[in-house]
Amino acid sequence: MNEYINLTLENINEEHICCAIGDAKHQSGVASKKEWLKHKLKDGHVFRKLNARGKTFIEYEPIETAWVPISGKNYMYIYCLWVAGSFKGKGIGKELLEYAIHEAKEKGMNGICTLTSKKKKPFIGEKNFFFIMDFKL
Numbered sequence: 001m002n003e004y005i006n007l008t009l010e011n012i013n014e015e016h017i018c019c020a021i022g023d024a025k026h027q028s029g030v031a032s033k034k035e036w037l038k039h040k041l042k043d044g045h046v047f048r049k050l051n052a053r054g055k056t057f058i059e060y061e062p063i064e065t066a067w068v069p070i071s072g073k074n075y076m077y078i079y080c081l082w083v084a085g086s087f088k089g090k091g092i093g094k095e096l097l098e099y100a101i102h103e104a105k106e107k108g109m110n111g112i113c114t115l116t117s118k119k120k121k122p123f124i125g126e127k128n129f130f131f132i133m134d135f136k137l
Contacts, residue, residue: 002095007047012037016053040067048099050092055084058096063113070113076104078114081125097133 007015012034037047043065050056059079063070066077078100083093104112112135116127 002090002092003051004048004096004099005051007037007041007049009038009041012041015049017047017049017057040065046100046103048096050087052087054087055082056087056092056096057082058100060100060112062109068115070115072113074108074110076100076107076109076112078112078125081114081129093129094133 005011005015007017017030017033017037037045040061043061045059045061047059048057058081060076063072063075063077066079068077068079070077081093081096083096100112114130115124116130117124118127
């Protein structure tokens with residue numbers, strides 16, 4: 001069973017944020033992202049990651065407070081779902097997405113939405129993965 005961590009105001013300063021800006025040459029970006037996350041956590045933003053060093057995480061929040069040019073009501077918006085490197089093909093992406101789906105259902109939301117592309121890009125998910133997970137256009 002994989003072990004996951006949700007970032008909180010209590011652990012964010014110590015935890016590695018494993019996103020596209022997580023590499024050493026982008027440390028000022030990492031600090032800025034952590035400050036942004038501290039504010040967004042109060043909006044219901046979730047940053048859930050595998051308890052390991054690597055790009056294995058999902059970020060989402062209610063669409064009403066999402067920082068994207070999409071409007072809607074009562075949906076969860078996925079900013080980014082990323083599983084990279086040696087972590088691919090081990091069911092981690094599915095587990096992360098299922099966690100978000102479960103949370104959206106618990107909160108009585110109508111569903112989850114995200115932006116996709118033919119290929120994975122920072123902040124844009126890979127369309128085929130979401131189709132495999134029964135998402136619709």
